Amino acid sequence: xxxxxxxxxxxxxxxxxxxxxxTSFSLMNMMAExxxxxxxxxQPPKLDGSLAGxxxxxxxxxxxxxxxxxxxxWMREAELKHSRVAMxxxxxxxxxxxxxxxxGLPNGxxxxxxxWTCFDRNPGPIFAAVIFIGMVELFSGFAITExxxxxxxxxxxxxxxxxxxxxxxxxxKDLAVKEIRNGRLAMFAAAGxxxxxxxxxxxxxxxxxx
Numbered sequence: 001x002x003x004x005x006x007x008x009x010x011x012x013x014x015x016x017x018x019x020x021x022x023t024s025f026s027l028m029n030m031m032a033e034x035x036x037x038x039x040x041x042x043q044p045p046k047l048d049g050s051l052a053g054x055x056x057x058x059x060x061x062x063x064x065x066x067x068x069x070x071x072x073x074w075m076r077e078a079e080l081k082h083s084r085v086a087m088x089x090x091x092x093x094x095x096x097x098x099x100x101x102x103x104g105l106p107n108g109x110x111x112x113x114x115x116w117t118c119f120d121r122n123p124g125p126i127f128a129a130v131i132f133i134g135m136v137e138l139f140s141g142f143a144i145t146e147x148x149x150x151x152x153x154x155x156x157x158x159x160x161x162x163x164x165x166x167x168x169x170x171x172x173k174d175l176a177v178k179e180i181r182n183g184r185l186a187m188f189a190a191a192g193x194x195x196x197x198x199x200x201x202x203x204x205x206x207x208x209x210x
Contacts, residue, residue, distance in 0.1 A: 035056035035058075037056050038056070038059060043056045044058040045063075046063045046072050047063055052176035052180050053181055062075065063075070073147070074148070076156065077140075079180070079184075080183065081140070082183070083184060083186060086189070087183055089190045089193075093111055093190070096114075097205050098205065104121075109197055109202050110201055111193065111194055111197050112194060112197065112198055143158065189204075192204070
């Protein structure tokens with residue numbers, strides 16, 4: 001009898017230190033909720049991988065903002081817009097440095113100086129460009145508002161696809177990922193071209209050749 005009591009006490013003591021199913025389940029949940037890009041941080045709740053190029057990178061928690069009409073839909077729209085502008089800016093800066101310059105435009109290596117040179121010579125086209133960009137932003141605002149209401153419009157989708165790319169769903173997803181990744185790289189590249197032009201007075205291609 002004494003032996004049975006001792007065995008029962010030992011079993012109960014060991015069971016107290018054994019992990020329960022609930023604890024294991026909680027640990028599995030914690031591992032599953034880690035950010036893909038920053039494993040030591042939790043995955044942002046709204047970045048569930050449904051957006052193209054979503055790597056769970058949001059250390060500041062910006063994806064959780066819901067005030068003043070700024071939400072994840074608006075942020076993705078802004079990211080795509082800046083990505084496309086940056087890609088065009090990089091191509092334009094490199095083309096200009098390579099010698100493809102329209103008549104009457106400066107061909108300097110510092111893009112900031114080129115802008116102010118154009119403004120000093122003839123500010124009319126720059127003001128026209130600002131007005132045109134303002135109109136584009138106005139229509140874009142309507143598209144964002146309506147798309148967010150009914151959910152029929154994906155962020156950044158203006159129905160502009162003259163080459164009919166992405167005919168299948170899989171191809172469309174692949175192109176969306178490539179666009180956002182190349183756009184993010186282009187934003188860094190455009191900022192680098194501007195900064196190095198101001199600091200070194202040389203172009204990106206010239207610096208790259210060094």
